Amino acid sequence: MSKRKIFTALVSIGVGLCLGACQSGDDKVSQAQKDSPHVYATASDEQSPKDKQLQEYVESTPDLHRVRWKVCGDGKLSVTMNEEINKGCNETRNEPAKGFFQPAYVWGPVGEVKFVNKRHFTPSLQIAGLFVKSRGCVNLGQPGKENFYRVAEFTLEKNANLPKDAKSELITKEEKKEILNAVIKDADLELTSLKNFGVSSNGLIPTGPTCPTIEQWQKGF
Numbered sequence: 001m002s003k004r005k006i007f008t009a010l011v012s013i014g015v016g017l018c019l020g021a022c023q024s025g026d027d028k029v030s031q032a033q034k035d036s037p038h039v040y041a042t043a044s045d046e047q048s049p050k051d052k053q054l055q056e057y058v059e060s061t062p063d064l065h066r067v068r069w070k071v072c073g074d075g076k077l078s079v080t081m082n083e084e085i086n087k088g089c090n091e092t093r094n095e096p097a098k099g100f101f102q103p104a105y106v107w108g109p110v111g112e113v114k115f116v117n118k119r120h121f122t123p124s125l126q127i128a129g130l131f132v133k134s135r136g137c138v139n140l141g142q143p144g145k146e147n148f149y150r151v152a153e154f155t156l157e158k159n160a161n162l163p164k165d166a167k168s169e170l171i172t173k174e175e176k177k178e179i180l181n182a183v184i185k186d187a188d189l190e191l192t193s194l195k196n197f198g199v200s201s202n203g204l205i206p207t208g209p210t211c212p213t214i215e216q217w218q219k220g221f
Contacts, residue, residue, distance in 0.1 A: 054181060062143050063108035064176040067132055067151050068092045069166040075125065075155040090154060104151035105179055107135035107143035108170065114148075115162040118218055120155065128154045129217055130166055137211035138183055149211045 072089040074081070081088055085099030093100040111133035117126045130152040135143035137151060154163070171179070 054177065058173065058177045058180060061107065061180075062135055064138060064171050064179060065106050065108050065110045065132075065134065065168045066094070066171050067104040067106060067113065067130070067166065067168045068094075069130055069152060069163070071128070071130075071154045071156075071163045071165070073156055073160055075157070090152075101152075104130075104132075105138040105171075105183075106132050106149065106151060106168070107138060109146075110134045110168045110170075111146075112148075113166050113168055115164070115166070116148075116214055116217075117156075117162055119158075124158050126156050126158050126160070128156050128162055129214075130154075130163075131214055132168060138179065140211055148214045150214070150217050151211070 070089055070091040072087065074090040076090075081090060082099045091100055092103045094103060096102070113130070113132050115128050116131055117128045119125075120127050129150045131148040131150050133146065133148050135146055136149050156162075
């Protein structure tokens with residue numbers, strides 16, 4: 001599934017959440033006052049249609065799990081990695097922090113979390129993929145079949161031992177709602193970037209599928 005299709009799907013979810021909720025605020029207030037002048041004082045306390053549909057999306061999808069890792073020796077060039085901040089390691093932080101990466105989110109239930117390696121295009125390097133047995137990454141929009149899905153990738157020296165420092169945790173329903181809301185908003189920005197410039201919001205040309213299975217990853221798709 002191409003990155004453009006993934007973000008289109010996510011934005012479609014966002015559009016669905018907007019249905020019935022994108023009417024002009026002034027029009028809604030005016031109409032509400034006409035229809036129920038005595039009840040309108042408490043209307044602001046009710047859940048908006050957009051929030052209601054977001055809540056339905058939260059309730060209708062599986063539990064969400066956060067995947068965190070710390071991998072030292074990653075040879076990928078990145079301005080994010082800094083010896084003074086993270087000792088040159090590729091490490092996640094739940095809250096945005098300079099020098100650290102954002103965790104990945106997958107649909108539960110979550111089984112095994114493991115690293116898998118494959119040879120790189122040079123004989124001295126190997127690629128290590130972090131895979132999670134789950135129902136797929138949240139940025140796919142909807143949960144899929146249970147399988148091992150890649151959530152991160154690292155470039156290591158050929159003879160380096162595979163990393164072991166990675167784990168997942170179940171997040172609360174309230175945090176799940178915040179994450180899904182943020183993912184939909186990010187997808188809208190990403191789709192705009194892909195449409196207008198042909199590159200991701202980070203300025204890179206997307207290659208390969210998002211959240212591939214082990215089989216897809218090993219074949220190089």
